[in-house]
Amino acid sequence: MLIEYIIPRMDFSAAGKASTDMKRRLTQLGLPVxxxxxxxxxxxxxxxxxxIHGDGGKAEVEILEDCIxxxxxxxxxxxxxxxxxxxxxxxxxxxxxxxxxxxAGMGLPNMKRNADELIIQSEPGRGTTVIMRFKLQTGEL
Amino acid sequence: MRASAIAHVLNAEVITCQELADDLEIITACGSDMMSDVIAFVKDRVALLTGLTNPQVIRTAELMDIRLIIFVRGKKPSSEMIQMAKEQSIMLMSTQDSMFIACGKLYQAGIMGDIAYQAR
Known part of the structure; x- marks a missing residue:
């Protein structure tokens, strides 16, 4: 299952909607708290x-058998x-x-701390791609 | 400490979810205007004290399972924030006390905060 979210630039009313929506979806799936x-x-x-920094963009979340x-x-x-x-x-x-x-300068450290795998691809002037993976134990999904 | 007792200690106006006041048990508290710090350090059953009033405060609370937000210095949340908080059953309060005084009063009342602010 692939879920896509558009993230508008500097829209503080909308920012955070993707993660809170995903939190609700994952809660419905019954994953560990x-x-x-x-x-x-x-x-x-x-x-x-x-x-804030990326001029807006998108988030794609894929729920796979062994990871998110x-x-x-x-x-x-x-x-x-x-x-x-x-x-x-x-x-x-x-x-x-x-x-x-x-x-606060805690964003990337918070991501590293919470993801099982964090990959950042970026070059000045060419945007940024951040990939984070979260392992699922057998039978969790 | 129950949320109702916290409202009493801070002489706070309860803005949403009054019905939770006698059931919501708060173990410790976190006073911050930096949401990323809240995300980095907060543990469970925490009350958040903040002077910040934008929707991201409610989003942060939702992410961190924070059930009580206390706005200091008499700040009031917007109607959008109130609506978001109601949907998520997050209790909002507003006190005239400054951050320092509000935190001090809660500490004196027995909320010591030893498990809230702890680097992993």
Whole structure:
């Protein structure tokens, strides 16, 4: 099953809808609560990044037999130094974004902490793709 | 501590889900305006104290299974936020106290917060 969400740029009313919708869907599927929380948190951070930094984009979630695979793509400015961006507290968010409660520099670290696998593909000027996978134990789905 | 007792301690106005006040048990609390920090550190049965009033506060609460949000400095949520909170059975309160005073009062009343803010 493939589910796709459009993530509008800088729309703080809509941002977070993909992850909260997915949290509800996964709850209906009966997955373990701790796993659902990890997925929802990681997706939320990725979703906010696409909305805030990526000029908007999309999220695709695939529910497979052995894992839940998520892919976030945007055509934003890209990440110049991924290693630096991964550091807790590092953020390029504007003052305006910080005033809204974001830009703590915890987004990517939160994703890494919660996903079983995190792949970031990015080049300045060519957008960013973030893939996160969450393993499922046999019989969980 | 029950949500009803928290409302009493903070002299807070209950905005949504008054019916939960006597059943909702809060173990600890987190005071923050940075939602990513809330996401990074919060554990279960937490009350969130914040001065931030945008829909992302409710989304963060929904993601983290936070059932009580207390707005400090007399801040009031928008009608959109109230609607979102009602749909998710999230209790909203507003107190005139500042963040520091509100956190202090709750701490003094016995909410020590030892399990809320703990790096994994």
């Amino acid at each position: 701790a796993l659902i929380k990890r997925i929802a948190i990681a997706m939320y951070e990725a979703e906010m990044n696409v909305a 695979s998520t892919r976030f793509t945007d055509k934003g400015p890209g990440i110049a130094d991924i290693e630096l961006a991964m550091q807790e507290g590092f953020s390029t968010a504007s003052e305006e974004i910080r005033n809204m409660g974001f830009g």
